[in-house]
Amino acid sequence: MTSTRAGTVQQSPPSRPTAPEDPWSAAAPLVLAAQSGDAMALDDLLSLLTPYVSRLCRPIALHNSADAVQEALIAVFQGLPRLKDPRALYAWVRTITVREAVRVARRAERETPVGEFDDIAWPCSPELAVDVRDVLRRLSTEHRAVLVLRELEGLDERTASDMLDIACGTLKSRLHRARHSFRKAWPR
Numbered sequence: 001m002t003s004t005r006a007g008t009v010q011q012s013p014p015s016r017p018t019a020p021e022d023p024w025s026a027a028a029p030l031v032l033a034a035q036s037g038d039a040m041a042l043d044d045l046l047s048l049l050t051p052y053v054s055r056l057c058r059p060i061a062l063h064n065s066a067d068a069v070q071e072a073l074i075a076v077f078q079g080l081p082r083l084k085d086p087r088a089l090y091a092w093v094r095t096i097t098v099r100e101a102v103r104v105a106r107r108a109e110r111e112t113p114v115g116e117f118d119d120i121a122w123p124c125s126p127e128l129a130v131d132v133r134d135v136l137r138r139l140s141t142e143h144r145a146v147l148v149l150r151e152l153e154g155l156d157e158r159t160a161s162d163m164l165d166i167a168c169g170t171l172k173s174r175l176h177r178a179r180h181s182f183r184k185a186w187p188r
Contacts, residue, residue, distance in 0.1 A: 031086035060101035068104040143178035
């Protein structure tokens, strides 16, 4: 926008592009609407949560990640009426998802051998992705879970231990062993 003032032309500063709205803050009204019985809001909420839940389940539940995602979303759907604070949705969904992914992975380990990480989108080189997949595939479910929570999600030890329902000392021990196993198996 230009304006003239005493024979000079002044240019108004360009408008800043607005930042995209945080999807988690946008979820709070959806939670309230879904809790009151709005089926469309529930559908929108589950559509918002599915990519996040999938991203958490893939490295923990390996080739059974689709089952883990489904189990986690069912648990979210069933527990949604009991969620007191819609702003806590992010942490609440993460807790449910990790627990369900660990449960599904443990069940699958008893039934079948360890699978692959083929559906994970890796931002780095394909060679690096193959190496990381190979190393993660060799780790136990418990070790993959602590690595995902600490390294991918960036949670502190207390939060991660609460989420996995284990003592903080147990989490530290598992994390140490998981990191050691990862380094030992990492190709140089």
